[in-house]
Amino acid sequence: MSDSIELIPGNSLLTYSPEAGRALAIKMARLSIKVTQPDATVREKLRPDYANDADMLISIAHVIAAEFATIAQANNYWR
Amino acid sequence: MSDSIELIPGNSLLTYSPEAGRALAIKMARLSIKVTQPDATVREKLRPDYANDADMLISIAHVIAAEFATIAQANNYWR
Amino acid sequence: MSDSIELIPGNSLLTYSPEAGRALAIKMARLSIKVTQPDATVREKLRPDYANDADMLISIAHVIAAEFATIAQANNYWR
Amino acid sequence: MSDSIELIPGNSLLTYSPEAGRALAIKMARLSIKVTQPDATVREKLRPDYANDADMLISIAHVIAAEFATIAQANNYWR
Amino acid sequence: MSDSIELIPGNSLLTYSPEAGRALAIKMARLSIKVTQPDATVREKLRPDYANDADMLISIAHVIAAEFATIAQANNYWR
Amino acid sequence: MSDSIELIPGNSLLTYSPEAGRALAIKMARLSIKVTQPDATVREKLRPDYANDADMLISIAHVIAAEFATIAQANNYWR
Structure with a gap:
């Protein structure tokens, strides 16, 4: 499954800003969801579930923070 | 979606204190919520849900701690 | 909101021990809760919710561990 | 149990990209599930549970982020 | 509250093994619970709640892992 | 309690692979559960609870990822 879905756009953690x-x-967080649930119709159906649920929005924010920690370190914090 | 919403104010992790x-x-944690739920009316409606729920307040605190860990390291802990 | 509430007492991560x-x-964990729910009356009302709930007490302990990881690193582990 | 199930394919954290x-x-995240629930029939039965549940999809994304943080550091972020 | 409860036994992260x-x-994880719920009678009453609940036992294990990460780094992994 | 239960087999984080x-x-994750619930009969009774629950299996995978991050760093990622 993970073979056919791009997991990291550009295949690099380095960004200009x-x-x-x-x-x-x-x-990257969204692609993790996609690789686990490759069916776009199902993902679309689940969208209102999390987009209108404070608890899930917070959980998504936590995942973004975790992914960003790695990317920021890869880029030496853009210092 | 993430193209039109500013994700990191000032586009820098470096702060003076x-x-x-x-x-x-x-x-940054709030902007993660915003990028996932861009509709301000919905976000406003969800506000009492988490602001009056101890469990969600704790989850938000966890996200803030995660974001801060990255920012603190970027700033070499303001040593 | 975060402008009027002190987020880090002493504005430093460095401690003597x-x-x-x-x-x-x-x-810092408590101040994260405060910045999200600035109303002291509400926070006081929520107190028995988490103080008598094993699951929430564990979640709070997790947030403290996360904050402490950053502070310990800032202080070079007080070695 | 963990003796008979391969936990890290190739027995290395180093990857070319x-x-x-x-x-x-x-x-690695999937193999953690496998080592805890080695019965393939049960795992297959659980699949629709998480693949159609936004909350669990987000939790899986969090685990992937955590595993990736370690792998990225092992590879010096493929700089 | 945190003034009267010892938070880190020995006031050091350094251990011999x-x-x-x-x-x-x-x-340290247990003392985080204690500082949030200082009443020993309540804590004792909550004990069967988490000791017989798989989900909470897993959450506690996660907190221990987080605390240990900091302690292990403080001790340079006892290399 | 933690005195009578071995917490880290071999008392070392260093492994050959x-x-x-x-x-x-x-x-180590399993021993964290054991130290919190030392009664083997209870642990055995809880086993089907988490082994057949997708959400708990994911939580366990998260704990394994957290423990592994520390061990991998201790071993300099087996580079």
């Missing part, structure tokens, strides 16, 4: 690194973190 | 770094962590 | 660092971790 | 590192993170 | 470091991680 | 490190992570 923190903003771009954050966007990458969000994309 | 721990206090400012903490404020940035909070803002 | 592990014990003081741990106390700071606890305070 | 971020994409391959991400695929390894996903495999 | 991994085993002792692990015991410290467990103690 | 990633696979052995992963097995150690799993053992």
